[in-house]
Amino acid sequence: xxxxxxxxxxxxxxxxxxxxxxxxxxxxxxxxxxxxxxxxxxxxxxxxxxxxxxxxxxxxxxxxxxxxxxxxxxxxxxxxxxxxxxxxxxxxxxxxxxxxxxxxxxxxxxxxxxxxxxxxxxxxxxxxxxxxxxxxxxxxxxxxxxxxxxxxxxxxxxxxxxxxxxxxxxxxxxxxxxxxxxxxxxxxxxxxxxxxxxxxxxxxxxxxxxxxxxxxxxxxxxxxxxxxxxxxxxxxxxxxxxxxxxxxxxxxxxxxxxxxxxxxxxxxxxxxxxxxxxxxxxxxxxxxxxxxxxxxxxxxxxxxxxxxxxxxxxxxxxxxxxxxxxxxxx
Amino acid sequence: xxxxxxxxxxxxxxxxxxxxxxxxxxxxxxxxxxxxxxxxxxxxxxxxxxxxxxxxxxxxxxxxxxxxxxxxxxxxxxxxxxxxxxxxxxxxxxxxxxxxxxxxxxxxxxxxxxxxxxxxxxxxxxxxxxxxxxxxxxxxxxxxxxxxxxxxxxxxxxxxxxxxxxxxxxxxxxxxxxxxxxxxxxxxxxxxxxxxxxxxxxxxxxxxxxxxxxxxxxxxxxxxxxxxxxxxxxxxxxxxxxxxxxxxxxxxxxxxxxxxxxxxxxxxxxxxxxxxxxxxxxxxxxxxxxxxxxxxxxxxxxxxxxxxxxxxxxxxxxxxxxxxxxxxxx
Numbered sequence: 001x002x003x004x005x006x007x008x009x010x011x012x013x014x015x016x017x018x019x020x021x022x023x024x025x026x027x028x029x030x031x032x033x034x035x036x037x038x039x040x041x042x043x044x045x046x047x048x049x050x051x052x053x054x055x056x057x058x059x060x061x062x063x064x065x066x067x068x069x070x071x072x073x074x075x076x077x078x079x080x081x082x083x084x085x086x087x088x089x090x091x092x093x094x095x096x097x098x099x100x101x102x103x104x105x106x107x108x109x110x111x112x113x114x115x116x117x118x119x120x121x122x123x124x125x126x127x128x129x130x131x132x133x134x135x136x137x138x139x140x141x142x143x144x145x146x147x148x149x150x151x152x153x154x155x156x157x158x159x160x161x162x163x164x165x166x167x168x169x170x171x172x173x174x175x176x177x178x179x180x181x182x183x184x185x186x187x188x189x190x191x192x193x194x195x196x197x198x199x200x201x202x203x204x205x206x207x208x209x210x211x212x213x214x215x216x217x218x219x220x221x222x223x224x225x226x227x228x229x230x231x232x233x234x235x236x237x238x239x240x241x242x243x244x245x246x247x248x249x250x251x252x253x254x255x256x257x258x259x260x261x262x263x264x265x266x267x268x269x270x271x272x273x274x275x276x277x278x279x280x281x282x283x284x285x286x287x288x289x290x291x292x293x294x295x296x297x298x299x300x301x302x303x304x305x306x307x308x309x310x311x312x313x314x315x316x317x318x319x320x321x322x323x324x325x326x327x328x329x330x
Numbered sequence: 331x332x333x334x335x336x337x338x339x340x341x342x343x344x345x346x347x348x349x350x351x352x353x354x355x356x357x358x359x360x361x362x363x364x365x366x367x368x369x370x371x372x373x374x375x376x377x378x379x380x381x382x383x384x385x386x387x388x389x390x391x392x393x394x395x396x397x398x399x400x401x402x403x404x405x406x407x408x409x410x411x412x413x414x415x416x417x418x419x420x421x422x423x424x425x426x427x428x429x430x431x432x433x434x435x436x437x438x439x440x441x442x443x444x445x446x447x448x449x450x451x452x453x454x455x456x457x458x459x460x461x462x463x464x465x466x467x468x469x470x471x472x473x474x475x476x477x478x479x480x481x482x483x484x485x486x487x488x489x490x491x492x493x494x495x496x497x498x499x500x501x502x503x504x505x506x507x508x509x510x511x512x513x514x515x516x517x518x519x520x521x522x523x524x525x526x527x528x529x530x531x532x533x534x535x536x537x538x539x540x541x542x543x544x545x546x547x548x549x550x551x552x553x554x555x556x557x558x559x560x561x562x563x564x565x566x567x568x569x570x571x572x573x574x575x576x577x578x579x580x581x582x583x584x585x586x587x588x589x590x591x592x593x594x595x596x597x598x599x600x601x602x603x604x605x606x607x608x609x610x611x612x613x614x615x616x617x618x619x620x621x622x623x624x625x626x627x628x629x630x631x632x633x634x635x636x637x638x639x640x641x642x643x644x645x646x647x648x649x650x651x652x653x654x655x656x657x658x659x660x
Contacts, residue, residue, distance in 0.1 A: 125545055125546075125547040126547060126548070127547075127548075127549070128548075144547060145544055145545055145547070147545070174544060174545075176541075180541070183538075184538060184541050184542055184545050185545060187532070187533060187536065187538070187542055188533055188542050188545055188546045188549075188550040189545075189547075189549050189550060192529060192549065192550060192553040193549070194589055194593065195525075195529065195553075195586065196553065197589065197606060197609050198582065198585040198586045198588075198589045199522060199525065199582065199585075200609055200612075200613055201585055201589070201605075201609050202517070202578075202581055202582055202585040203517060203518055204609065204612050204613075204616075206517065208513075208514060208517070210621075210622050210623045211506075211510070211514050211622075212514055212517055212518050213616060213620075213621035213622060214475055214504060214621045214622045215455055215475055215477070215504075215514050215515060215518055215519075216455075216518045216616075216621070217455040217456060217457075217474060217475070217519075218456070218457075218458075219457070219518075219519050219522065219523070219556060220518040220519060220522060221617070222552055222555050222556070223522040223525075223526065223553075223555075223556060224613065225552050225553075226549060226552070226553060227609060227610060227613040228610070228613060228614065228617070229610070230610075231603065231606040231607045231609075231610045234606050234610075235599075235602070235603055235606065238593050238602070242593060242594065245593060246590055246593060246594060248532075249586055249589070249590045249593075250590070251532055252528065252529065252532055252586065253583050253586055253587065255528040255529075255531055255532040256525065256528045256579055256582065256583055256586075257583065258528075259524055259527065259528045259531070259579070260576055260579045260580070263524065263568050263572060263575060263576060263579075264572065264576060269565075272565070272568070273561065273565050275531075276527060276561045276564050276565065277561045279527050279530055279531050279534065279557060279561075280557060280558070280559070280560075280561045280564075282530075282534050283530055283534075283554065283557040283558060284558065286534075286543060286546075287551070287558070290543075291540075291543035291544050291546070292540050292541075292543060292544045293540045
């Protein structure tokens with residue numbers, strides 16, 4: 001069976017590498033990319049077995065097509081797939097994509113793709129600020145979530161095909177409504193990208209940039225790491241998920257205003273310390289794998305959940321407040 | 331000659347390790363820490379040669395003292411040093427610290443330390459979210475900036491002593507006024523810390539946290555990495571640099587509002603793309619080491635500076651706008 005990959009950049013080539021390293025029998029990968037250099041490189045590193053000269057060739061040969069192209073390019077790719085299917089009487093093709101916005105993709109799929117193409121949207125929660133097959137890596141999906149957003153035209157067998165693909169990638173499938181997906185991803189991925197661009201712009205456009213840039217060390221570099229994201233991707237993300245991003249920026253601004261008040265409030269140092277302490281502990285739990293509904297109390301202030309941690313925090317807090325008392329007496 | 335280290339946590343122990351690995355002849359390091367476990371461990375890993383049972387013992391034996399303690403503890407350490415000097419008639423002691431806020435430290439030094447102690451504030455721009463001598467590493471200062479903030483009571487010989495120390499650490503010394511330092515560090519280090527706490531809190535306190543935490547991948551983890559900072563340090567930073575942090579949070583909120591407008595503005599996609607493109611290129615230059623006043627034009631829009639990059643951006647932009655035209659025609 002042939003699997004087609006349209007777009008052999010970092011994600012597309014990584015999928016191809018994983019398909020090969022996984023050693024699935026009887027599978028060969030045919031690739032297409034408008035960027036001929038990427039396409040040749042993908043073949044050279046064995047991410048794809050053969051090169052298609054057009055999307056038409058992919059459609060005629062593959063039973064499953066994975067589109068890993070820039071988001072705004074997916075619409076035109078759907079149109080090419082549609083034309084090719086009409087011309088060649090192809091049936092039972094299963095198509096998925098890996099775009100980080102889903103509602104717009106599904107809208108395009110529903111309006112452009114013919115009914116005998118089964119589309120299942122998907123989004124692997126893995127990636128890099130790097131681009132191109134040079135940075136591809138068959139192991140990047142290992143243990144990662146891979147969201148599946150079925151459409152009106154996703155029959156069970158098509159969903160199962162994509163589930164098998166996700167399992168072959170070593171990823172954890174997670175079903176989600178496309179609108180929900182876009183809202184959540186705006187919160188933890190798209191908005192943080194633009195928030196980091198804002199952080200870097202603030203420093204860069206400051207009159208003190210010469211000094212700031214000399215002082216900026218590993219902390220600032222990690223706090224601005226996403227600014228290395230290809231601006232073309234950032235542009236496409238905003239074009240296809242603007243309302244959600246806007247909403248999360250507003251919420252982020254409110255949260256910053258809340259924190260600013262907490263920082264200022266010299267009357268209630270205890271509340272401030274409890275807040276940063278609680279966030280710190282929750283963050284360590286999160287890094288430790290406590291995600292989803294497991295392990296979390298309903299309330300942030302659900303102190304019994306902290307056990308030993310709470311004692312530690314209590315001790316730290318008392319110590320802090322004593323020092324401050326000492327300080328104000330002087 | 332003995333060098334004293336008060337506070338043998340990650341930074342103090344790293345300084346000790348570097349002093350030893352650097353193989354300075356005739357130097358031995360005497361350490362003190364209220365945390366006896368850290369102190370023993372620092373000796374075990376050879377960060378210090380001997381253990382002092384009190385600050386008094388350090389003052390009586392060392393010619394140079396480096397204070398690497400929690401910021402709010404430094405005041406009490408200055409008071410202990412003062413008492414010890416008065417009791418023992420110690421002269422010509424040179425003292426420095428490594429705290430990430432400087433104005434408050436210098437205020438304490440000026441009011442508490444006697445005139446025959448020469449204090450030179452300093453701040454190595456290196457560190458980790460980890461704490462304790464377990465994570466110490468003699469190479470963390472290699473190539474890092476190390477800010478020196480002299481005080482009213484920093485004679486030339488004391489400044490030269492601290493310069494030698496910084497050079498022995500492999501770091502680049504950078505003279506700065508304490509107030510300037512605090513404002514700059516608030517912008518690129520302290521405010522980003524609280525902005526990341528706000529980002530994590532926003533997700534954590536959301537009703538969708540169960541889903542958000544499952545979807546959060548490497549991007550979110552790097553965007554919230556500083557939340558792992560010891561809350562005790564975050565508290566001390568705010569206590570000693572609150573006004574500057576508040577100011578930078580306000581500016582950050584303004585920048586986010588500016589970006590939100592740019593994202594929304596469907597009339598001027600070109601301005602948005604040029605903005606994220608320019609920030610991206612500047613960021614890559616920054617990562618590539620273009621810091622300080624070198625390599626930077628006075629204006630962000632100083633296009634000739636971009637050379638080949640500008641052509642690339644021009645091409646990307648035209649391509650993008652064509653796609654959007656195509657898109658709106660449908």
